Amino acid sequence: MTATAAVTRVEEPAQTGSSFAIRTTDLTRRFGDHVAVNSVSLSVPRGAVYGFLGPNGSGKTTTIRLLLGLMQANSGSVEMLGEQMPRRSAAVLPRVGTLVEGPAFYPYLSGRSNLRRLDAFDATSDRRTSNARIDAALDRVGLTAAAGKNYRRYSLGMKQRLGLAAALLQPRDLLILDEPTNGLDPQGTREVRTLIRDLAADGSTVLVSSHLLAEIEQVATHVGIMSAGTLLKQGTLAEVLSGTAALLRVDTTAISQAIGVLEQLGLSIDHIAPDYVTAKIGDVPAEKVNAALVHAGVPVRGLALQQPALEDMFVELTGKGYDVVR
Amino acid sequence: MQPVVRRRGVLGRQLRSELLMVFRRKRNIAMLIVLALVPILIGTAVFVAAPRPGEGPPLVSQIAGNGLFLSFAALTICLPVLLPLAVSVIAGDAFAGEASTGTLRYLLTVPVSRTRLFAIKSAGVLAYVAAAILIIIVVGAIVGATYFGINGVTLLNGETVSNGEGALRAAGIALFVFVDLLGLAALAMFISTLTEVPIGAMAATVVLAIVFAVLEAVPQLGSFRSLLLTHHWFGFGELLRGEVNMGWLLRDTTIPLSYTAIFAAAAWARLATADVTS
Numbered sequence: 001m002t003a004t005a006a007v008t009r010v011e012e013p014a015q016t017g018s019s020f021a022i023r024t025t026d027l028t029r030r031f032g033d034h035v036a037v038n039s040v041s042l043s044v045p046r047g048a049v050y051g052f053l054g055p056n057g058s059g060k061t062t063t064i065r066l067l068l069g070l071m072q073a074n075s076g077s078v079e080m081l082g083e084q085m086p087r088r089s090a091a092v093l094p095r096v097g098t099l100v101e102g103p104a105f106y107p108y109l110s111g112r113s114n115l116r117r118l119d120a121f122d123a124t125s126d127r128r129t130s131n132a133r134i135d136a137a138l139d140r141v142g143l144t145a146a147a148g149k150n151y152r153r154y155s156l157g158m159k160q161r162l163g164l165a166a167a168l169l170q171p172r173d174l175l176i177l178d179e180p181t182n183g184l185d186p187q188g189t190r191e192v193r194t195l196i197r198d199l200a201a202d203g204s205t206v207l208v209s210s211h212l213l214a215e216i217e218q219v220a221t222h223v224g225i226m227s228a229g230t231l232l233k234q235g236t237l238a239e240v241l242s243g244t245a246a247l248l249r250v251d252t253t254a255i256s257q258a259i260g261v262l263e264q265l266g267l268s269i270d271h272i273a274p275d276y277v278t279a280k281i282g283d284v285p286a287e288k289v290n291a292a293l294v295h296a297g298v299p300v301r302g303l304a305l306q307q308p309a310l311e312d313m314f315v316e317l318t319g320k321g322y323d324v325v326r
Numbered sequence: 327m328q329p330v331v332r333r334r335g336v337l338g339r340q341l342r343s344e345l346l347m348v349f350r351r352k353r354n355i356a357m358l359i360v361l362a363l364v365p366i367l368i369g370t371a372v373f374v375a376a377p378r379p380g381e382g383p384p385l386v387s388q389i390a391g392n393g394l395f396l397s398f399a400a401l402t403i404c405l406p407v408l409l410p411l412a413v414s415v416i417a418g419d420a421f422a423g424e425a426s427t428g429t430l431r432y433l434l435t436v437p438v439s440r441t442r443l444f445a446i447k448s449a450g451v452l453a454y455v456a457a458a459i460l461i462i463i464v465v466g467a468i469v470g471a472t473y474f475g476i477n478g479v480t481l482l483n484g485e486t487v488s489n490g491e492g493a494l495r496a497a498g499i500a501l502f503v504f505v506d507l508l509g510l511a512a513l514a515m516f517i518s519t520l521t522e523v524p525i526g527a528m529a530a531t532v533v534l535a536i537v538f539a540v541l542e543a544v545p546q547l548g549s550f551r552s553l554l555l556t557h558h559w560f561g562f563g564e565l566l567r568g569e570v571n572m573g574w575l576l577r578d579t580t581i582p583l584s585y586t587a588i589f590a591a592a593a594w595a596r597l598a599t600a601d602v603t604s
Contacts, residue, residue, distance in 0.1 A: 065431075065601075065602070065603075068431075068434075068435050069434070069435075069437075070431055070434060070435070070601070070602040071601040071602065071603070072599075072601065089437050090437060090439065093435055093436065093437035094436075094437065096435070098432070098435045100431055100432075100435065101428075101431075102428070103428075104427055104428025104429050104431065104432055105427065105428075105429060105432075106347070106427055106429060107427065108351060108352070109347075116343075117343050117347070118432060118433075118436055120339045120340060120342070120343035121339075121340050121343065121433055121436045121438050122436050123333065123336045123438075124333065125333070126333060127333075127335070127339060166432065
């Protein structure tokens with residue numbers, strides 16, 4: 001996979017670690033015979049919105065747990081905000097807001113009391129500004145009205161919002177958000193998207209894991225795609241998508257004739273249906289194909305250029321099956 | 327980028343948060359109320375039945391003769407089952423409870439160091455154990471004084487000491503029982519680091535306490551029984567004799583203190599290195 005190699009190549013920063021919010025080197029974690037995270041070298045540039053993609057069970061959450069020091073790696077290293085992890089977690093983690101594998105709070109405490117407890121445990125938080133910061137965080141995620149309600153009585157979307165509020169209790173240089181839109185309605189999903197954009201605009205780096213590809217495509221500047229514990233591809237969104245060819249769709253009744261013309265032009269056929277055909281267009285201009293088809297007398301009913309979507313890339317890399325990859 | 331500033335008074339804030347969690351939780355308050363009911367019920371029963379001093383079982387007649395003995399009687403009644411149950415619930419919940427709600431991973435990414443978290447959780451458990459013992463003694467003394475009056479404390483050998491010395495001896499008994507329960511609390515906290523199911527840790531601790539009691543009843547085990555956590559649990563009776571043998575008291579507390587040291591160290595080691603997968 002030469003394309004992958006080209007994309008995953010990382011320019012060495014001038015000063016070690018200065019231009020990356022997260023950088024892992026050959027991070028590996030095994031559970032018995034199962035390699036959950038296999039030699040993953042993640043590079044998240046500072047200021048990026050990094051979409052961390054992969055099917056269920058591909059090792060995204062384990063990687064995040066390794067980043068945060070919740071689990072120990074068998075081998076490899078983690079550097080976060082320029083410091084070694086987990087050795088320097090006391091200095092690094094106060095600057096990192098996290099949402100790991102869904103929100104988790106004490107069910108018998110209110111949303112506000114839950115945030116108060118987290119803030120009380122933070123060695124870097126200023127107790128004089130505690131209430132103001134908690135109110136601001138609740139307001140930012142639209143949870144002010146329900147702040148006094150017991151967490152037990154929260155809906156899934158409200159729980160998710162409280163999790164985001166916890167990540168926003170302090171100004172953060174880095175946010176690690178694992179499936180932040182899980183359980184949110186379309187309105188909530190939009191709000192989270194706006195939130196991520198705002199955070200990035202304020203200069204924070206955001207790593208957001210998701211299986212909602214369209215979601216990621218709208219906010220991410222960079223993506224990394226995991227499958228079966230391996231980081232298949234990473235880079236800027238454009239770099240990663242460039243590996244996937246745009247498709248040309250020709251709607252016609254004369255399928256075989258059309259295929260002949262397309263192949264003559266050097267296009268490789270992707271899919272043949274009774275009334276249309278698609279082909280990877282490569283570098284050939286679409287207008288040239290159009291002219292050739294007309295010249296050959298192919299009755300064209302429709303001609304459409306389909307730009308690659310992240311979903312196509314994703315499916316191409318990780319397979320179409322619904323099975324959980326072990 | 328702002329430098330990270332560690333602020334003063336952090337430990338105080340963390341401890342306060344933990345104590346509020348422990349003492350505001352309805353379940354924990356309910357257990358304290360049950361413990362407080364024990365001296366109230368015994369005192370009322372003795373008062374209503376009113377055996378004259380010298381009649382009935384020794385402890386009961388002592389209660390009728392002197393109010394402070396209600397505290398000791400209630401403590402003796404709570405020590406085999408109710409107090410171990412309360413300790414198992416609190417200490418078994420310490421880490422497994424945080425793991426089961428998932429809050430453990432969020433505390434650790436705040437971040438709180440694992441050693442600090444161990445210290446704070448231990449402090450919460452110790453405070454609750456102390457409160458459980460004190461509530462029995464204090465409620466016992468109040469109810470006892472109301473029903474029977476406290477005019478000097480008559481010891482088991484018939485000698486009477488002043489109220490001040492009686493209070494001192496009560497404090498000694500509280501401390502002795504506290505040390506007893508420390509061993510069990512440390513054991514429960516260790517089990518709590520092994521599971522994400524708090525009920526499991528609580529039940530396992532209670533089962534172990536029962537196993538200790540069963541083994542205690544097997545005479546064939548001979549001197550092996552002196553290694554059981556519960557072997558000298560009731561040694562605080564020594565504090566109700568005229569001449570207190572400090573050597574015996576120290577010997578009786580050696581086993582619970584050893585259990586405390588061993589299992590607290592094991593719990594810390596486990597918590598400090600375990601993968602957090604909850």
